[in-house]
Amino acid sequence: xxxxxxxxxxxxxxGFADRSADDIRAVEKMMVTIRSVYELYGFEPADQxxxxxxxxxxxxxxxxxxxNEGVFSFQDDDxxxxxxxxxxxxxxxxxVAENYERLPKPYxxxxxxxxxxxxxxxxxxxxxxxxxxxxxxxxxxxxxxxxMAMMMADVMEALGIKRGDYVIRVNNRKVLDGVLEAIGxxxxxxAGRRLTVLRAIDKLDKLGREGVRLLLGPGRWDGGKEGExxxxxxxxxxxxxxxxxxxxxxxxxxxxxxxxxxxANAVYQEGVGELSTIEALVRAAGYGEDRIAMDRSVVRGxxxxxxxxxxxxxxxxIPNEDGQIVRFGSVGGGxxxxxxxxxxxxxxxxxxxxxxxxxxxxxxLKNLGKLGASDVVAPVVVLVMDKDTESLGxxxxxVAELRAAGIRSEMxxxxxxxxxxxxxxxxxxxxVAVIQGGDERAKGELQIKDLIEGARMxxxxxxxxxxxxxxxxxxxxxxxxxxxxxxxxxxxxxEERAK
Amino acid sequence: xxxxxxxxxxxxxxGFADRSADDIRAVEKMMVTIRSVYELYGFEPADQxxxxxxxxxxxxxxxxxxxNEGVFSFQDDDxxxxxxxxxxxxxxxxxVAENYERLPKPYxxxxxxxxxxxxxxxxxxxxxxxxxxxxxxxxxxxxxxxxMAMMMADVMEALGIKRGDYVIRVNNRKVLDGVLEAIGxxxxxxAGRRLTVLRAIDKLDKLGREGVRLLLGPGRWDGGKEGExxxxxxxxxxxxxxxxxxxxxxxxxxxxxxxxxxxANAVYQEGVGELSTIEALVRAAGYGEDRIAMDRSVVRGxxxxxxxxxxxxxxxxIPNEDGQIVRFGSVGGGxxxxxxxxxxxxxxxxxxxxxxxxxxxxxxLKNLGKLGASDVVAPVVVLVMDKDTESLGxxxxxVAELRAAGIRSEMxxxxxxxxxxxxxxxxxxxxVAVIQGGDERAKGELQIKDLIEGARMxxxxxxxxxxxxxxxxxxxxxxxxxxxxxxxxxxxxxEERAK
Numbered sequence: 001x002x003x004x005x006x007x008x009x010x011x012x013x014x015g016f017a018d019r020s021a022d023d024i025r026a027v028e029k030m031m032v033t034i035r036s037v038y039e040l041y042g043f044e045p046a047d048q049x050x051x052x053x054x055x056x057x058x059x060x061x062x063x064x065x066x067x068n069e070g071v072f073s074f075q076d077d078d079x080x081x082x083x084x085x086x087x088x089x090x091x092x093x094x095x096v097a098e099n100y101e102r103l104p105k106p107y108x109x110x111x112x113x114x115x116x117x118x119x120x121x122x123x124x125x126x127x128x129x130x131x132x133x134x135x136x137x138x139x140x141x142x143x144x145x146x147x148m149a150m151m152m153a154d155v156m157e158a159l160g161i162k163r164g165d166y167v168i169r170v171n172n173r174k175v176l177d178g179v180l181e182a183i184g185x186x187x188x189x190x191a192g193r194r195l196t197v198l199r200a201i202d203k204l205d206k207l208g209r210e211g212v213r214l215l216l217g218p219g220r221w222d223g224g225k226e227g228e229x230x231x232x233x234x235x236x237x238x239x240x241x242x243x244x245x246x247x248x249x250x251x252x253x254x255x256x257x258x259x260x261x262x263x264a265n266a267v268y269q270e271g272v273g274e275l276s277t278i279e280a281l282v283r284a285a286g287y288g289e290d291r292i293a294m295d296r297s298v299v300r301g302x303x304x305x306x307x308x309x310x311x312x313x314x315x316x317x318i319p320n321e322d323g324q325i326v327r328f329g330s331v332g333g334g335x336x337x338x339x340x341x342x343x344x345x346x347x348x349x350x351x352x353x354x355x356x357x358x359x360x361x362x363x364x365l366k367n368l369g370k371l372g373a374s375d376v377v378a379p380v381v382v383l384v385m386d387k388d389t390e391s392l393g394x395x396x397x398x399v400a401e402l403r404a405a406g407i408r409s410e411m412x413x414x415x416x417x418x419x420x421x422x423x424x425x426x427x428x429x430x431x432v433a434v435i436q437g438g439d440e441r442a443k444g445e446l447q448i449k450d451l452i453e454g455a456r457m458x459x460x461x462x463x464x465x466x467x468x469x470x471x472x473x474x475x476x477x478x479x480x481x482x483x484x485x486x487x488x489x490x491x492x493x494x495e496e497r498a499k
Numbered sequence: 500x501x502x503x504x505x506x507x508x509x510x511x512x513x514g515f516a517d518r519s520a521d522d523i524r525a526v527e528k529m530m531v532t533i534r535s536v537y538e539l540y541g542f543e544p545a546d547q548x549x550x551x552x553x554x555x556x557x558x559x560x561x562x563x564x565x566x567n568e569g570v571f572s573f574q575d576d577d578x579x580x581x582x583x584x585x586x587x588x589x590x591x592x593x594x595v596a597e598n599y600e601r602l603p604k605p606y607x608x609x610x611x612x613x614x615x616x617x618x619x620x621x622x623x624x625x626x627x628x629x630x631x632x633x634x635x636x637x638x639x640x641x642x643x644x645x646x647m648a649m650m651m652a653d654v655m656e657a658l659g660i661k662r663g664d665y666v667i668r669v670n671n672r673k674v675l676d677g678v679l680e681a682i683g684x685x686x687x688x689x690a691g692r693r694l695t696v697l698r699a700i701d702k703l704d705k706l707g708r709e710g711v712r713l714l715l716g717p718g719r720w721d722g723g724k725e726g727e728x729x730x731x732x733x734x735x736x737x738x739x740x741x742x743x744x745x746x747x748x749x750x751x752x753x754x755x756x757x758x759x760x761x762x763a764n765a766v767y768q769e770g771v772g773e774l775s776t777i778e779a780l781v782r783a784a785g786y787g788e789d790r791i792a793m794d795r796s797v798v799r800g801x802x803x804x805x806x807x808x809x810x811x812x813x814x815x816x817i818p819n820e821d822g823q824i825v826r827f828g829s830v831g832g833g834x835x836x837x838x839x840x841x842x843x844x845x846x847x848x849x850x851x852x853x854x855x856x857x858x859x860x861x862x863x864l865k866n867l868g869k870l871g872a873s874d875v876v877a878p879v880v881v882l883v884m885d886k887d888t889e890s891l892g893x894x895x896x897x898v899a900e901l902r903a904a905g906i907r908s909e910m911x912x913x914x915x916x917x918x919x920x921x922x923x924x925x926x927x928x929x930x931v932a933v934i935q936g937g938d939e940r941a942k943g944e945l946q947i948k949d950l951i952e953g954a955r956m957x958x959x960x961x962x963x964x965x966x967x968x969x970x971x972x973x974x975x976x977x978x979x980x981x982x983x984x985x986x987x988x989x990x991x992x993x994e995e996r997a998k
Contacts, residue, residue: 016548105923343506
């Protein structure tokens with residue numbers, strides 16, 4: 001039972017959020033659209049639990065050394081470590097590895113769900129958020145990667161984002177890997193420095209070329225000037241090395257200036273070759289540069305990518321929370337992760353996938369005006385004039401009749417009087433109120449108020465006497481006319497809204 | 500990167516499960532139906548995160564003394580305890596308490612999502628499962644409880660469960676509470692014994708009257724006989740007390756035999772009175788005894804219920820996993836929980852709600868044959884005869900054309916030959932395969948195979964020579980006819996399926 005001696009504080013842990021009815025409905029609509037595109041491409045729904053063995057998730061989060069850093073973990077009763085998934089890719093890899101024999105290959109699947117990051121929350125940074133992924137597992141061919149890029153372009157347009165307002169950028173990790181090898185950063189010993197380079201490049205948009213140059217070299221102060229903010233240690237490249245990296249990751253996909261060592265590197269050449277294959281495939285299928293662009297500056301921050309990487313970017317300039325007009329940026333991304341399934345199976349199982357950040361994309365669509373007001377109409381409310389069981393039964397019957405006719409409706413369930421009931425109807429945005437007091441009951445009648453029209457008229461009529469005389473937007477009908485009359489009013493309101 | 504020296508084992512922790520595409524689609528369909536009924540009743544969607552402060556969840560799980568028993572818990576970086584929610588009611592209570600001022604009252608909301616129990620898993624017992632709840636918060640009137648019962652009856656029928664195949668049973672905790680008070684088990688000192696009585700009654704279906712009588716009295720051996728299995732300590736009631744409890748919880752709602760002390764008890768009378776109000780309300784709205792039955796044997800195992808309790812039971816006899824025909828039993832339940840929100844606010848916030856066990860209900864619908872085969876058609880597959888980039892681009896273009904026409908389709912993405920590709924198409928259940936080799940290409944043609952008709956014909960034709968001669972269900976058309984021809988075949992297949 002409730003502990004009455006001490007009040008528990010009702011509060012949410014930092015980084016978690018309740019969702020509003022409007023947001024839930026908007027996300028639902030958006031997910032139906034995304035799903036329909038994934039289905040059109042022949043992908044099948046899949047779903048893994050939210051909890052996995054920590055070791056099955058691997059240590060693939062950026063900026064972590066210990067397995068539990070960044071993830072929520074706890075021990076099972078047999079002392080084994082469990083974690084909440086931090087993305088949908090790691091559980092997918094586990095599932096496919098476990099069921100490889102019985103799955104069609106390549107295995108095309110999609111999945112959506114909550115993922116968790118045990119990180120410091122901030123504005124717009126949550127510790128629980130939703131992703132919606134698609135993956136093709138079991139094929140090394142970059143035709144699968146090309147398809148991912150096209151599917152993402154189709155998702156954007158299905159969501160109502162106009163051509164020119166988004167672009168899917170494609171690059172290949174092998175290009176950067178080849179450059180790093182050519183400048184002497186190959187081999188296991190340099191894995192840490194390569195990761196630092198990767199994350200520096202991933203910040204090109206935020207920090208610009210000069211900021212990234214510092215991160216590639218000696219390091220950089222967060223605040224932008226020496227001594228301001230925290231110091232981020234750099235990758236320690238010399239000027240020539242940093243220049244080679246910046247050159248290989250410049251927006252242009254003409255890499256004619258790449259130096260001889262880089263050009264001679266086999267991994268680099270493989271990357272460049274795969275990129276032109278992807279480009280040829282998407283162009284053949286009719287996707288122009290305005291939809292899918294080759295862009296050497298895309299690297300993605302995650303360590304596990306092994307080949308092509310993609311990013312869906314919204315180009316539209318949208319007001320942010322502070323009212324500033326900004327380019328919205330990335331709403332999803334992905335790439336080839338040939339190592340993730342393989343590590344369970346000890347044989348190559350190449351894979352590629354894409355992940356959409358659902359909440360972020362919803363925010364973007366909202367700001368773009370692509371998520372109009374919900375088209376769900378609030379319920380008709382049957383007000384409660386008399387509270388004896390017999391009267392309540394009559395009101396309940398009215399509601400049952402309305403519902404049987406498919407009309408969303410409810411009986412007022414609170415204990416308050418007429419004024420509070422109308423306030424409730426207003427707060428809910430109810431379109432119609434049904435009223436039956438003793439007088440009406442005696443005559444077998446009821447009153448039906450058009451609350452939308454009523455509000456409009458009361459805004460026009462300022463004189464109280466005039467208002468009373470008009471008794472606006474209210475009709476008295478026989479009990480048997482309830483459904484027909486309510487239906488008529490709702491239809492008139494829908495027509496008005498459509499104007 | 501993947502650790503190549505040691506293979507990670509791909510396995511799921513006990514009590515967690517991956518879901519199949521069919522199950523996901525079936526659940527999705529079912530949830531859309533449930534949601535439409537909740538919406539029809541004027542409820543609004545709501546959503547709380549999966550993680551809450553442990554103290555906000557309270558200690559409301561059955562059979563636990565410590566807060567963390569039964570729930571997955573972990574400490575945040577500020578040392579505060581967090582837990583995964585074990586139901587949707589406790590987070591709802593926290594949310595409403597936190598936002599009480601700004602919510603319309605009564606607040607009608609619904610929510611679905613995963614909940615977690617850190618318990619020993621077993622067959623059909625999972626540690627992660629899905630619930631779909633509706634709650635009305637802020638009204639003490641049992642009209643809200645009556646509505647819950649009616650809504651659940653409507654949900655059952657909306658899901659295709661025939662009248663007579665289900666029943667919503669309604670009781671009131673106050674009836675039992677009154678009896679316990681009358682036989683001297685009132686007061687805080689007896690809280691533990693009252694809980695033991697509650698859980699004993701909740702096992703009436705499983706153990707029968709005599710089994711429960713033992714649990715009310717001295718205790719009971721799990722195996723049914725002395726010394727067999729574990730011993731469950733009883734509530735220690737004497738014969739007369741146990742008889743009074745069994746009488747008050749017998750199926751019949753005629754309680755004329757209740758003794759004088761019980762009849763004189765105010766809480767008991769309040770419970771009986773509320774039950775007849777609920778009965779009058781649901782009957783007035785047209786819900787007969789075949790849909791909503793008053794049943795004194797329903798108590799629900801959860802400690803936090805304070806008034807009316809309900810249970811949705813499937814009466815249909817369904818084959819279970821072992822092929823035995825059994826009455827399926829409970830697929831959901833709920834009740835009034837006036838203490839849950841109040842404990843945050845220090846003022847009364849009465850509430851009532853209902854929870855559907857989604858996976859359990861889906862299993863029932865499957866066994867009842869109410870979830871037919873998925874109506875999603877597998878994708879058309881464009882086979883890959885030539886693997887050069889130019890050819891791949893052409894196949895890709897065909898797929899893009901099909902998709903632009905709204906036809907679910909994919910290009911085969913694997914590396915394997917013709918035989919493996921047809922095997923893949925078979926495994927996926929693809930309805931149509933599109934083939935273009937060099938010869939067809941030269942003539943601007945392609946072959947389209949009707950794989951469904953092909954399979955049917957090959958089942959009929961046993962002679963291999965005859966088979967080759969017939970070249971069943973395959974046409975050669977001009978490239979420009981691709982979409983029209985595929986559409987024609989799919990339409991013919993749909994017509995065949997509908998027969």
